[in-house]
Amino acid sequence: MVIFMMQSFTKENARNIFYGGTVFFLLLFLNLAFNTSVLLPKQERYENTKIKQQVAFGKVLWDNNNCIGCHSFLGDGAYFAPELGNIYQRYNNNIDGIKRFIRSRPDDGIILRRSMPQFNFTEGKLDALAEFLKYSSQVDTNKWPPTKEG
Ligand code: HEC
Known part of the structure; x- marks a missing residue:
């Protein structure tokens, strides 16, 4: 049988x-290249991930x-100060x-307490940070951190 084949x-x-x-495979390659370079960037989910310059x-x-x-x-980073992954939600x-919080540090009224340093950011920098x-607080993290407090 094998010999016959x-x-x-x-x-x-x-x-x-x-x-x-x-x-x-040449046609398959051209099709995939077209998909990646022309069709994919037009998809809505890619439009949404374009990051604003600010x-x-x-x-x-x-x-x-x-x-x-x-x-x-x-969850990543130092545990000296509050979690900031969901700070936007925490500030309603x-x-x-x-911006008001960062601008107002340190709160001189309250002493003997660890407080955030004053960075003297310009308004533009405060806007960008906020x-x-x-x-980043709108990234889908599957509900992490679990509470508003972080
Ligand atoms: C030297 C340590 C330190 C650094 C560096 C620091 N922070 Fe803080 N930050 C704190 C501490 C301590 C608090 C909480 C105490 C307070 O009210 O100041 C805080 C609080 C905050 C809060 C309010 C959190 C809440 O739950 O109300 C925000 C927003 C914040 N920091 C943003 C920033 C940003 C943005 C940077 C970088 C530009 C930064 N912090 C750098 C120590 C720091």
């Missing part, structure tokens, strides 16, 4: 398989000022509240 498999068969396979700037400020050195963020979806915190 080997005899019936001609050079022409091999060539056809080679050409057929080449054409098939949010990106907020992330730079977040990194450069080492907020994570005191705060945790979705109020960007101005977040936008970054808003953006």
Whole structure:
């Protein structure tokens, strides 16, 4: 049986398989390349993930000022200061509240308590940080942190 099959498999068969396979996979490749470069970016979920420049700037400020050195963020970071992954919700979806807090530190009225340093951010930087915190608190984390308090 095996010998019979080997005899019936001609050079022409091999060539056809080679050409057929080449054409098939070339078309498949072109189709996938078209999908990735033309169709995929038009999908809504990709539009939504485009990050605003202000949010990106907020992330730079977040990194450069080492907020994570005191705060945790979705559980990661230091546990000296409150969790900030859901700060936007904790401040009742109020960007101005977040900005007011950062602007007002340290609260001189209350001593003998660890408080957040004064960073003297400009209004533009405060906006960017608050936008970054808003953006990151809207990431789907499957309900983490579990409570509003963090
Ligand atoms: C040296 C430590 C330290 C650093 C660095 C720090 N924080 Fe804080 N932060 C605190 C402490 C302590 C508190 C809570 C006490 C208070 O009321 O000041 C706090 C509170 C906050 C709160 C309010 C949290 C709440 O639940 O009400 C926000 C918002 C905040 N920080 C944002 C930031 C951002 C943004 C940065 C980086 C630019 C940052 N923090 C850097 C120590 C820090």
